[in-house]
Amino acid sequence: MSYQLNFGALxxxxxxxxxxxxxxxxxxxxxxxxxxxxGVLGAAARRHRNAALRHLSKAYVELIRNTPFIVQLxxxxxxxxxxxxxxxxxxxxxxxxxxxLGAYLTEIIRAGIDATPKGQLEAARxxxxxxxxxxxxxxxxxxFQRVYSAVxxxxxxxxxxSAVxxxxxxxxxxxxxxFIQSRxxxxxxxxxxxxxxxxxxxxxxxxxxxxxxxxxxxxxEKTL
Amino acid sequence: xxxxxxxxVHKYFGELHVxxxxxxxxxxxxxxxxxxxxGSGKSTLLRCMNGLESYEQGAIILDGMEVSTDxxxxxxxxxxVGMVFQSFNLFPHLTVGENxxxxxxxxxxxxxxxxxxxxxxxLEKVGLADKFGQYPEKLSGGQQQRVAIARSLAMKPKVLLxxxxxxxxxxxxxxxxxxxxxxxxxxGMTLILVTHEMNFARDVGDRVVFMHQGKVHETGDAxxxxxxxxxxxxxxxxxxxx
Numbered sequence: 001m002s003y004q005l006n007f008g009a010l011x012x013x014x015x016x017x018x019x020x021x022x023x024x025x026x027x028x029x030x031x032x033x034x035x036x037x038x039g040v041l042g043a044a045a046r047r048h049r050n051a052a053l054r055h056l057s058k059a060y061v062e063l064i065r066n067t068p069f070i071v072q073l074x075x076x077x078x079x080x081x082x083x084x085x086x087x088x089x090x091x092x093x094x095x096x097x098x099x100x101l102g103a104y105l106t107e108i109i110r111a112g113i114d115a116t117p118k119g120q121l122e123a124a125r126x127x128x129x130x131x132x133x134x135x136x137x138x139x140x141x142x143x144f145q146r147v148y149s150a151v152x153x154x155x156x157x158x159x160x161x162s163a164v165x166x167x168x169x170x171x172x173x174x175x176x177x178x179f180i181q182s183r184x185x186x187x188x189x190x191x192x193x194x195x196x197x198x199x200x201x202x203x204x205x206x207x208x209x210x211x212x213x214x215x216x217x218x219x220x221e222k223t224l
Numbered sequence: 225x226x227x228x229x230x231x232x233v234h235k236y237f238g239e240l241h242v243x244x245x246x247x248x249x250x251x252x253x254x255x256x257x258x259x260x261x262x263g264s265g266k267s268t269l270l271r272c273m274n275g276l277e278s279y280e281q282g283a284i285i286l287d288g289m290e291v292s293t294d295x296x297x298x299x300x301x302x303x304x305v306g307m308v309f310q311s312f313n314l315f316p317h318l319t320v321g322e323n324x325x326x327x328x329x330x331x332x333x334x335x336x337x338x339x340x341x342x343x344x345x346x347l348e349k350v351g352l353a354d355k356f357g358q359y360p361e362k363l364s365g366g367q368q369q370r371v372a373i374a375r376s377l378a379m380k381p382k383v384l385l386x387x388x389x390x391x392x393x394x395x396x397x398x399x400x401x402x403x404x405x406x407x408x409x410x411x412g413m414t415l416i417l418v419t420h421e422m423n424f425a426r427d428v429g430d431r432v433v434f435m436h437q438g439k440v441h442e443t444g445d446a447x448x449x450x451x452x453x454x455x456x457x458x459x460x461x462x463x464x465x466x
Contacts, residue, residue, distance in 0.1 A: 117311075117313075119309055119311045119313040120313055120315065122276055122307075122309065122313065123307075123309060123313035123314075123315075123372075124315075125275075125276065125298055126274055126276065126298075126302060126305075126306065126307040126376075127302055127306075127326070127327035127331070127375070127376075127379065128298070128299045128301075128302025128303065128327055128330075128331040128379070129299075129326075129327065129330060129331070130295065130299065131295060133330055137326065137330075138315055141317045142315075142316055142317050145317065217317075219359040219361060219362070220359075221319075221357045221358050221359070221362070222319050222321075222357035223357055
């Protein structure tokens with residue numbers, strides 16, 4: 001069995017490939033930022049004193065964590081128009097990614113919040129801080145730091161999972177690979193290159209998160 | 225005029241009756257040590273005084289305000305009563321200075337420069353002015369506890385509640401913390417301490433309150449009570465801790 005590798009032929013499609021890569025980067029950036037925001041809000045709701053908010057957040061998390069992402073995506077893109085909510089494939093893709101990431105991050109950040117020592121809350125209460133001030137200033141920053149590596153992993157999972165939005169023809173990296181191999185039949189090369197790009201993206205993402213984390217969570221002495 | 229007045233306070237943890245009718249009046253400038261065995265209700269009593277614990281019956285009036293666990297009431301009380309804990313409870317993600325300036329900025333709307341001045345002032349009082357920019361994890365237990373005291377002082381409370389604040393410290397660090405308390409007492413700060421430091425209670429304290437099984441079992445002038453305990457329970461307790 002012999003197979004002649006032909007990566008050179010992919011160069012004819014380098015624009016498609018790079019456009020796809022860039023789309024994946026954009027999808028990832030937007031859904032990571034919005035997903036983290038949604039996760040923080042979800043976690044806050046999950047531990048809110050208002051029972052309705054707690055139940056709502058719990059229902060959201062369970063609904064998303066116990067259904068396949070591709071079904072969520074299809075529901076948003078093909079299902080919602082039935083009740084008059086229409087959007088472009090890219091909008092639908094971003095929305096599905098954000099909703100998905102937000103649910104997992106809600107649960108991760110909630111775990112970080114639950115690990116807050118009780119004494120921290122008592123000290124903050126005694127100093128006169130309101131519940132909201134305590135959550136934002138005392139509970140959230142260390143909670144986020146506690147679960148930061150899990151947050152990073154989940155964001156990377158969602159970046160890789162963004163490949164699924166090729167199914168509603170968002171022209172991202174996997175869509176590009178599909179397209180190229182359907183034209184030149186170089187499946188091996190096309191998907192290998194796509195995989196390599198994902199690998200590099202994951203690596204760069206982790207690197208960026210680590211740099212941000214090191215800066216945000218530094219405990220180096222501050223000068224006056 | 226009493227600063228803290230506890231009247232017939234009862235407290236239950238479920239079925240457990242932990243405070244069984246506490247009456248206690250504390251005047252401004254007094255240093256009161258609450259002593260007793262673990263489980264006697266002394267920490268619970270202290271925590272009832274600033275709204276960290278609820279009570280089912282009776283009343284606690286502090287600086288003219290009724291104490292309750294209601295958030296609004298607790299916030300109001302924070303202007304009059306500070307609390308220092310056994311486990312320091314400094315906020316780990318904030319520097320020493322940020323820990324201290326947080327409440328004055330948020331609650332009293334003190335400006336940035338003034339907050340910094342205030343923080344330096346209270347840090348000097350506890351002998352840690354050089355730690356302003358440092359994070360709590362870099363400090364020893366004794367230093368952390370002194371920062372916690374400074375953090376409370378920055379709110380300029382009339383009463384400082386101290387819940388076994390030297391119990392988690394290495395023996396050689398206890399002295400520095402007690403020295404700060406002694407200095408506060410000398411300046412006229414009202415202190416209510418749950419403590420096992422009998423020497424401190426005797427030498428610095430004005431009054432001792434001995435709690436036993438949820439009641440004030442014996443109370444009076446610190447030197448007097450500790451030198452001549454009247455009840456067998458207090459005699460036994462003093463024999464055990466000294």
